[in-house]
Amino acid sequence: MSLDTSPAVRAVLFDLGGVILTIDFDRALAAWAPHSRLPAERLRAAFRWDEPFLQHETGGLSNEGYFAHVRQALELDCDAATVEAGFNAILVAEIEETTRLVEQVRRRVPCYAISNTNEAHMEQMRRAFPALLPRFDRVFASHEIGHRKPQPAAFQHVLREIGLSAPDVLLFDDLPVNVDGARAIGLQAVLVRSPDDVRNALALRGLLQT
Structure with a gap:
């Protein structure tokens, strides 16, 4: 040495x-896919480290605000608890x-x-x-x-x-x-x-x- x-x-x-x-972001996409109106590739492209994501990670956007954004951006037909469960599935x-x-x-x-x-x-x-x-x-x-x-x-x-x-x-x-x-x-x-x-x-x- x-x-x-x-x-x-x-x-x-x-x-x-x-x-x-x-960490596995694919687990979140798999959890959200059954609730999304987007096909798989568009769903993947829609989940980004965008400005709301960055605000959420620097304390400028609450969980509720961020999950509402995710639900809209990914065209999810589910409640906030389902969005959060998918988001937390990232942690393996x-x-x-x-x-x-x-x-x-x-x-x-x-x-x-x-x-x-x-x-x-x-x-x-x-x-x-x-x-x-x-x-x-x-x-x-x-x-x-x-x-x-x-x-x-x-x-x-x-x-x-x-x-x-x-x-x-x-x-x-x-x-x-x-x-x-x-x-x-x-x-x-x-x-x-x-x-x-x-x-x-x-x-x-x-x-x-x-």
């Missing part, structure tokens, strides 16, 4: 979807190999989570995966802090709250744009394609027990 020349890590910051949780399962790594590394340094998310998904995480969020010293959710990754303000908010400088913090994220955004303001950041990427980066920095 090559020697690591990165600054010492004083905290680790984990993305949730794609790093800690398996914990990535257990990575959550075990969180349990190991948190014995050495604080572990935090940062997620582009919304009130509905956070509530579903608490119901479906009750042991997940308590693993972290604190969870920074975009709809609560008012900023989404890769906006610098999202990372700067976390740094202010935990009282550390950017080079002291190691981020794991599954989207290149978020990794690039974090690195641009000085964080150490690793692109995650599998739990091995997390394990290798933690081991390289001496954060796992040997």
